[in-house]
Amino acid sequence: MKVEALLFGGVAVFFGGSAALYGFWSADPAGTAALVVAFAMAALVSFFCAMHYRRKGRRPQDRTDAEVADNTGPLEFFPAQSPWPVITALGFAVACTGVVYGLWLFLIGVGVLARGVLGMTFQYAARGADQEE
Template identity: 85%
Template sequence: MKIEALLFGGVALFFGASAALYGAWSGEPAGTAVLIIAFGMAALVSFFCAVQYRRRGRRPQDRTDAEVADGSGPLEFFPAHSPWPVITALGFTVAAVGVVYGLWLFLIGVGVLVRGVLGMAFQYATRGG
């Protein structure tokens, strides 16, 4: 993951420099905002890859002396069933309807949506890996 972190870090630097130059020279806020968002997304992916590299170390794909068998084993963990995707979908639906009917319904939907996303993200946090 080290190579991926460096690659996306370079992309983030490119978009950051582009946003700074574009914002200074053009004065147009929409394009500047898009470039800043692109910078943030690339920086987030770079950060994720760097954290994974620090946690797990080098992968067999990163080593030149690795054999095919080094990368074998269980590919991923797939849970049998989970209520969190349904709760997340319900929260998103209520939030979308809340855009039409009022702020109070939107805030309820966002609360349910946040709970669903956090439930999915941390459902197996203590599993190890």
């Protein structure tokens, strides 16, 4: 994932420079905000790819001497069932409805949404504690 990290890092640098120049020359807040968001998204993907590369090392796709059989075996862990995506979607729907109907409903939705996101994040946090990678 080193190549992907460098690629998205270059995209992030481009959007960051574009946002700085565009914001300075045009004084348009909407366009500048869009370019800053594009910079942030590219930087986030670049950071993820770089951390994944540091944690897991080179993949068989990154090596020129790799064989097809080098990429066999389980790729990732995919859970069979989880209630957290449904709770997250419910919290998001309630929060969006709360934007229309009032702050009280929005705060309830944000609370349910936060619980769903935390549940998805830490559902399998201790799964690899007893396993060696």
